[in-house]
Amino acid sequence: MKRTAIVGCGQTDHNGNRFDVTGIELIHEAVSRALADAELTIEDIDGVVIGNMDHFEGINGVELWSISGNGGILKPTIKLTTGGTTGSTLAIGGYHLTASGLFNKLLVIGWEKNSESDTTGAITTAFDPVWDRLVFAGAISGLAVEASAYMKKFGVTEKDAARAVIRDRKHAVKNPHAHLRREVTIEEVLRAPLLSDPIKALDICPRTDGACAVIFANEDYAEKICPKPAWISGAANRHPYAYLGDVDWYPLKSLALASQELYAKLGIKEPLKEINLMELYTPYSFANLSWIEALGLAKPGEGAKLIWDGVTDAGGALPINLSGGVLSTNPIGATGLIRAAECAHQIMGRAGERQAQGVKKALSTGFGGCFWSDILIYGSEKPS
């Protein structure tokens, strides 16, 4: 196995409606920026991996349909798609394929044009047609149910969750790629229209048009391409459930198990102290409290305290979602890969106004499917 790193990243200007481009052109915009970031041309690339959630656009052969924009002409080109975790699965796929040594420089692309269909209706088609679809109402409904159980168990409040929203939205102001770049107040979050109790309009991620491209290179090439590559320290995932009714509502078991596996593998004992920055696929406010407990950053029910104390704010001991996170930008098939790109750019020192100082270890997650989780850890040091 070869050590492997991210050596270049590109993101589109994410927006609620990118009417000015087709999906193919949106993909091309991200790919061009990633190649420019790595100072490579498409001729340098060995293969292309692309993913999205097919049912949002209703185009099943995305890898072939987008070939003129994705750069895959006359190269090995495959599609990876795993629902909400598509973007993080793409990052893990890029890692596996380059670590195998069969690919040296691989282009990985996640994208979505959520403006092209009804997002909730489309998400519902990812679930069992017989047993899940009668009552299920897409991501918002499942997450609202999770929040109801979490609030009941620990007495967590809607105001606690709102504090996490204002953090992510404040961070987004410094990210030129973010979709929603306006700060909000706790009062605004609490007053926003109720969508599905207890989730209000500002508690949930937007639906975004956007693409992200990331170039992975193995140890034979990484340092020649990038002066400070973002090395992949490891990855893990867990897919514990099929039907929604099987879910244990607390903790987020998939994330707890995946992170425990990876921490053990990398010898991380106190993630809060040992990791410098996190980009979490937290698609709604309460996830920013509950899921950091699953990640071992706080004891059960105590995630809110960490958020209120500012530990996870820009300038805090462990900044989370300096990009503005998923609450600010959510082109679904790209969302998990954006988390990887943001971690990589922080390690490379290319995060612009949102740059944190001295980032040596970063962690990103992906969420989707039936409460499934992916996790990756990145380092500034080449793994031994």
Place this chain on the structure above:
Amino acid sequence: MVQKNRLKRSDFIFIESGDAFQPFQYSVGMEGSRFFAELRDHKKFWGLRCPSCRKVYVPPRKICGPCFKTMEEWVEVGPMGTLSAFTILRFPFIDPETGEKKPVPYGYAFILLDGASTQFQHFLKIDPDWPPAIGVRVKPVFAENRQGKLSDILHFEAA
């Protein structure tokens, strides 16, 4: 160059997919068929018990995923149950099964039927005199003309 955040819909041409739809026909297998027949004919709920972890799965399915074992032991569960989590859906969206807007608001309940290890999802009656809460007891209300599908149950309500 079109300026970001200033894109007007009227500046662009859109092609609609129209009213076409793709019908599907899903097999529910032996286990699903038995479950729906019992629901339709006797208003009863049945689950399957895993020989390894002893969990009782409702809806029944042939395989326990975590143990990867085949399940054969049928167990009657419910019809009474306990509300384990819920929400009230308030935003409009398109039901991919029908192409129509879902009838919001509606209660979305996860119910632990007595004797089951997994939760059963269904509609929860919204009743101003009975604000739902996690832990309350609930019972199913059945349709008069049952056809062997989930909507043979109209909803769950206070027991």
